[in-house]
Amino acid sequence: MQNLKKKSWPSYLPKQLDYKLGEKPxxxxxxxxxxxxxxxxPYNYYGNxxxxxxxxxxxxxxxxxxxxxxxxxxxxxxxxxxxxxxxxxxxxxxxxxxxxxxxxxxxxxxxxxxxxxxxxxxxxxxxxxxxxxxxxxxxxxxxxxxxxxxxxxxxxxxxxxxxxxxxxxxxxxxxxxxxxxxxxxxxxxxxxxxxxxIDIWNDVCLMSFTSGTTGRPKAAMLTYGNALFKAAATTNAFGFTKDDKTIIIPPLCHIGGKILGVNIPIYSCCESILMSRFDPEATIQAIEKYKINLLYTLPPMNVAILDYPNIEERDLSSLKINFATSFGIPVSKELAQKWRTLTNGCLLYEATYGLSETHDADTFMPRDNIKFGSVGIPTFETEMRIIDLDTGEELPTGKQGEIVIKSPGVFKGYYKRPEDTYEVLKNGRLHTGDIGSFDEDGYLFLHGRVKEMIKSSGYSVFPEDVEALLDRHEAILQVAVVGVPDEKRGQSVKAFVVLRQEYKGKIMEEDIIHWAKNNMSAYKYPRYVEFRDHLPEAISGKVLRKYLQEGEEKERL
CATH class of the missing domain: 3.40.50.980 (Rossmann fold)
Incomplete structure (x- = not known):
């Protein structure tokens, strides 16, 4: 893999990462x-x-x-x-x-x-x-x-x-x-x-909730060094400088939002227009008024701007680079071409792949050699392997297996969860639970998740978390949730529910959905509920979600 990385490393980047002020928080x-x-x-908040x-x-x-x-x-x-x-x-x-x-x-x-x-x-x-x-x-x-x-x-x-x-x-x-x-x-x-x-590589500065591989969300312990490394690596890989202007749209509560909205501005000294959330008109006005040249989006945002009334009369020509993350709509060559035409030359391409456990941004896309469908190549000081799920042996180019990462961005572990930490962190390498492969040029392609995490509206939804919340409903005896395709959200949550005997015939699927809507985040509550007499279980009594998921997939064929 290292030879492939050298082969694809862009000529415009240094091969070594140097910290501007040294290893400091x-x-x-x-x-x-x-x-x-x-x-x-550094920050402009609607004019403040x-x-x-x-x-x-x-x-x-x-x-x-x-x-x-x-x-x-x-x-x-x-x-x-x-x-x-x-x-x-x-x-x-x-x-x-x-x-x-x-x-x-x-x-x-x-x-x-x-x-x-x-x-x-x-x-x-x-x-x-x-x-x-x-x-x-x-x-x-x-x-x-x-x-x-x-x-x-x-x-x-x-x-x-x-x-x-x-x-x-x-x-x-x-x-x-x-x-x-x-x-x-x-x-x-x-x-x-x-x-x-501060002991930069040992003291924890951030606890970001994530599922790991299984269970309800756990707190990933990230150090000051993890944050510094990803700030420096991503600033260099993305090409941010003090003269750049960008818009902060992603939620700062997400690990990706911290990279783009907190770490990069502090490290690069660029100017950021801080917005509470995406709005097409506000975003267009910000680009025009402040001459934004670097932008991060999800593809639905680009589509919303492309479809905005009289957009051809607006001036988006200051944009030069638009990093994006495929969600719902892929970052496709066709979309990139439409965006380039509208903006008079702005490059739109996949930004990165990363996890909460690594402070995000483990790969980047070389802007002089964009491969649509890929999430780019490993960033500075980052070693990635694809391993066989059964044997743990490293797989050759083109073969699909679990992505394993070693870098200065890898977290210390999960707070008060030593067993969960041991499951994913071995010899300093993070076993991601994601399935990927490398092509002959060292570009990473994603193929799915070992985890059963559901991706809804850009948020990570953990089945065990939704199930634990639904268990609070007095009518529910047993529940399991899976993700189902959704054109707008990418995925939505579907709950399979076994009712308590005294509630059968007295409560409807819509009642469960309404209750969940009032007790859970908007991206998390189930949009679909199906009543079952029983759920598939292993001998141990553990509900086997994979059979529910497989049943959903067969129905869609």
Missing amino acids: LHEYLNYNAEKYPSCV KITWAMLNDYTNRLAHFLKENHIKKGDRVALYMQNCPQYIIGYFGIQKIGAIVVPLNPMYKEAELDYFINEVDIKAVISTVDLYPRVYAIKDKTPTVEFIITTRYLDFLPEEIELPIPDELKIENQKIDSTYDFVTIMEQVSPLKEIEE
Whole structure:
């Protein structure tokens, strides 16, 4: 594999990865940027231009507050909000005292929050006011949470908003008296003077929830070194520089959003237009107004822009590179050509392949040799193998097997889950559970997943998680869920349900769906429910989802 990698390595990239400031945590890169470029703008939030000096000052004030309130190195602090400046301030403010960031998806509801908070013993939560009621509703079930900081999106919106904003950002939420107010902290707390000493390759800075290979979500422990390595490798591979301008659309609570929305801007010093979510008109206006040249999308976003009324009259010619990730719609040659025509030359191609356990972005696509259908070649200092699922032996070019990764981005393990860690992490190599193959040029192609994870609307849905939530329904005796194809979402969740005897004939499939919709995230709740008298089981009693999945596939033939 290494010979193939050398064969396909692009000539415009150095062969070795050098860190701009050496092996330091990214928050020290933030400190440096504030000293060297104090008036430059790394983040523009609908017209609120936050300079490096401002961002560094905000993070230092939050760090000081957390330290005064007994948050110490190794403690877990959750961020529960949509994309906004407070997320980025929170991210680095937490890490400057050596505490650990735990992102919570803003779509999580009470039962989900209960599980995640208790799984890693979260000590404090920073939440937006609109989401706070969910945190408050489970306060008696989450005893490790000592205090909550709340904030409003409105607090960081400018007086003159420069782009269309989603309706939820316009709501003038009331401040919560029983919590600490984020803005008050920024105004009244003095900045932290000395940041915590960090062992970069051993201290954990981030816990990102993932399924691993089986079970309910587990917290992948990622170090400061993991984050630095992926920031440097991806910045170099993607070609970001201080002069570039991009738009941050992916959710920052996702590992991919952190690479693009947090790590790359801090490492490369580029300017980012921060948006809470994708909106075609806002995105088009941002490209036109700020002359965006680098963009990351999912293909449905490109299609939405291509189909936007009178799009041919808009000016997208500043775009030069558009990285994308196949979802629902593949990043195809045909789509790339349409995009290139619309934008007068912008390249659209597959961005990368990666996992939460590796801080994402394990491959990249050489822009001078794009292969549609592939996810590119392994990035800097990354060794990938394809192994036989039964024997563990490395397979030759063209053969399909499990993808195994070794790199400085590979995580330390799952929090308090040594057995799960041992299952996937062997001799420093991550066994991904994904099926892939390499072609003769060293390009990686994906063929499926060993895992039973469901990909819905770009989110990872873990069957055991949905099943555990559905088990709370009083009418359900037994349940198993699988993913089924969905043209809009990629996949949707289907639940196979065995009802308790006393509920048979008294409850309908729609009732289960309605209940789930009110108790789960929008991307997670089952769109389809099928009642069964029994579910296929192994001798051990474990439900065999594969037979349910196979049955669904046969019905579609």
